Amino acid sequence: MNNDEFKAKIQPHYRLMYRVAVSVLRNDDEAADAVHDAVLKLFEKRNHLEYISNIKQYCLSVVRNTCLNIIRDRKVYIDINELKDIESNENAHNTIEYSDISNSITRVLERLPDDQKMVFQLSAFGGFSNTEIANMLGITQGNVRVILSRVRKK
DSSP: OOHHHHHHHHGGGHHHHHHHHHHHHOOHHHHHHHHHHHHHHHHHTGGGGGGOSOHHHHHHHHHHHHHHHHHHHOOOOOOHHHHHHOOSHHHHHHHHHHHHHHHHHHHHHHHSOHHHHHHHHHHHTTOOOHHHHHHHHTOOHHHHHHHHHHHHHO
């Protein structure tokens, strides 16, 4: 597959790949980097793209996996200046409570299967409707509702 054929297959899905990356990463710069990395991965495998029946779904899977790798590689750092800003016990208590809740949510999300995590993040953080999520991921709206219900139960 030459460069023009690759461009013709991938370029129509670029905007959707970017939207998915933004919804997962919640950061425009990281999303642009993730899409760039995903396109590079697709380019490296361009000769295998001819055998893929649903190129759109494949592109979204590659960008989703790239985003998940970025999330896994994130490290949590505490800024010393933020700690100095905590003046009273009430602020400290609220900060610790918020941190505990945030850590609990993060741990629960990490334990979810990738498909459930992706649907939940697109819905909760990306603000996408069930119809949009179904179209992006190539699944039915009913499947999206079932996945969201299961995630909420967990």
